[in-house]
Amino acid sequence: MTRAWEQIIKENRQAVLDRWTTSVIAMLPGSLNHGSLVAAAIAEELGGLLDAVSDRSLSATEPIVRITRILAVQDLPPSKALSILFGLKGLVDGLPAACGEPFRDRLEELTLQAFDSYMKHREAIYQLKVDEGRRRMHMALRRVEA
DSSP: OOHHHHHHHTHHHHHHHHHHHHHHHHSSSSSGTTSSSSHHHHHHHHHHHHHHHOOSSSHHHHHHHHHHHHHHTTTTOOHHTTTTHHHHHHHHHHHSSSHHHHHHHHHHHHHHHHHHHEEEEEEEHHHHHHHHHHHHHHHHHHHHHH
């Protein structure tokens, strides 16, 4: 049997998803707003993430990884990038019935999972930058020695 909050989200899925997508896309830097491929990709993954929030049998890992991969390369502070899940909390709290503690627990679980994924992507980006710096230094030393 599904919990009350899961049923509430399923019944109001499209309205919640539309408002959530609009708020997430609005926080992206100007050139990535409405109509861009990045915005379309995020909108698609938000749908999968919302389904995973309302149905624990669905995995939230793939949507979280895809969303955080996109957000990790944006010029956004981590707090703003990961605020997308807190935005969902505000939208669901505004629904007719209260969703209660189990919904908040699920969002906290997904937020921590998103944080881990986001940091993994940011670390990979910085490692690429370090490796590129080393390659440049090596090439500069080779030119000087030649």
